[in-house]
Amino acid sequence: MVIQVKSNSGSNSKAMDGTQQKLEANVLLLGAENVGKSALTVRFLTRRFIGEYGNMESIYSRSDRIDGREISFNIWDSLHPQKSDADVCISEKQLQWADGFILVYSICDRASFNLVRRQVQCIRQGKAKVPGATPIVIVGNKRDLKHRRTVSSEEATLLALSSDCGFFEISVAETYHGVLLVFHELLDLIREARTTKKGPAGLKGIVRSMSAVFGRRRTD
Ligand SMILES: Nc1nc2c(ncn2[C@@H]2O[C@H](COP(=O)(O)OP(=O)(O)OP(=O)(O)O)[C@@H](O)[C@H]2O)c(=O)[nH]1
Ligand SMILES: [Mg+2]
Numbered sequence: 001m002v003i004q005v006k007s008n009s010g011s012n013s014k015a016m017d018g019t020q021q022k023l024e025a026n027v028l029l030l031g032a033e034n035v036g037k038s039a040l041t042v043r044f045l046t047r048r049f050i051g052e053y054g055n056m057e058s059i060y061s062r063s064d065r066i067d068g069r070e071i072s073f074n075i076w077d078s079l080h081p082q083k084s085d086a087d088v089c090i091s092e093k094q095l096q097w098a099d100g101f102i103l104v105y106s107i108c109d110r111a112s113f114n115l116v117r118r119q120v121q122c123i124r125q126g127k128a129k130v131p132g133a134t135p136i137v138i139v140g141n142k143r144d145l146k147h148r149r150t151v152s153s154e155e156a157t158l159l160a161l162s163s164d165c166g167f168f169e170i171s172v173a174e175t176y177h178g179v180l181l182v183f184h185e186l187l188d189l190i191r192e193a194r195t196t197k198k199g200p201a202g203l204k205g206i207v208r209s210m211s212a213v214f215g216r217r218r219t220d
Contacts, residue, residue, distance in 0.1 A: 021069075022069075022070040022071070022072060023069060023070070023071050023072070023191070024071075024072045024074065024099075025071060025072070025073050025074070025099050025100060025186075025187055025190050026074045026076070026097055026098050026099045026100075027073055027074065027075045027076065027098065027099070027100050027101075027102060027183070027186060028076045028078060028090075028094055028097065028098035028100075028101050028102070029041060029075065029076065029077050029078055029101075029102045029104060030078055030080075030090065030094075030101060030102070030103050030104070030119055031080065031103055031104035031105055031112060031115065031116060031119075032080050032105065032106075032109065032111060032112035032115045033080050034106070034109075035104045035105055035106040035109065035112050035141055035142075036104060036106065036141040036142060036172050037077055037078065037104050038053035038054075038056075038077050039053060039141075039172040039173070040102070040104060040139065040141065040172045040179055040182070041060060041075055041077040043172050043176055043179045044062065044073075044075070044179050044180070044183055045060055045062050045075075047176045049172060049173050055079060056077075056079075057076075057077065057078055057079040058076075058077050059074055059075065059076045059077075060074070060075045060077065061073065061074050061075070062075070066184070066187065071187060073183065073187075076094070076097065076098070078094070080115075089122055090119065090122055090123060090126065092126075095123070095126045095127065099135065099190045099193075100134075100135035100136070100137070100186045100187075100189060100190045100193075101119075101123055101134070101135065101136045101137070101186075102136075102137050102139055102182060102183075102186060103116045103119050103120065103136060103137070103138050103139065103165075104116070104139045104141055105138075105139070105140055105141070105151065105156075106140075106141055106142045106145075107140045107141070107142055107143060107145065107146070107149045107150070107151050107153075107169065108142055108145050108148040108149060108150055108151075109150065109151075110150045110151055113140075113151040113155075113156065116138055116159075117159060120136060120138070120159070120163045120165060121163075123136060124163065132192075132193045132196030133164050133189075133193065134193065135166075135186055135189030135190050135192075135193050136163070136164075136165040136166070136189075137165060137166035137167070137168065137182055137185050137186045137189070138156060138159065138160050138165050138166065138167045138168075139167075139168050139169075139170060139182055140153065140156050140167070140168070140169040140170070141170060141171070141172055142171060142172075142173070143169050143170055143171040143174070144171040144173055144174050153169050156169065166182075166185045166186065166189060168181060168182050168185070170182065
């Protein structure tokens, strides 16, 4: 079971995107220690959940054909910095590199949710000069451990709605499907952001304002 909130900016990417060239998307995974960043990455790459992942920082690539178009994902599975002064901030290099962000917390770890809240602000400030919203998807992981929950889905939904992020609550351990939805949602947002950078919003701007009123979705 997956809870989903579509970001305001989400829309039908096929309709947005005229060209069919290969699209490259740099995706940066951020979040506190032990929330499942590597598990999520490995699930997306291999469909498997193997349990223990070590603490290596790596960039992986995976190519897919989505909506008839070749997509190349570069996925940076980051390590949360040990030093407390580097607690929130994302390096300039990471900000420059990433086309989109997946911010992961564990629903059983309130501190990890608080960190995501601060990271959203950090990214929004860091990318303030870039036109259009920077694509961010917030992921509440470890949904299989609901009995130990300390972060409600309502609270996370509110954060996502107020900061124009996508949101999913998933269990990487239990299903591949939720992981796939996360990456596809981020891809939609990245495509949308690229279209926004290219020119005025026009009809898309109108559609976006309408979806701000009608469009958010939550499914169980
Ligand atoms: N129950 C449960 N455990 C999970 C889930 N996802 C990951 N884990 C476990 O949580 C632990 C941490 O997972 P990692 O993927 O290594 O977490 P990480 O965020 O990459 O951690 P660092 O690299 O140390 O920052 C591992 O023991 C995983 O097996 C989940 O959905 N449910
Ligand atoms: Mg890791």
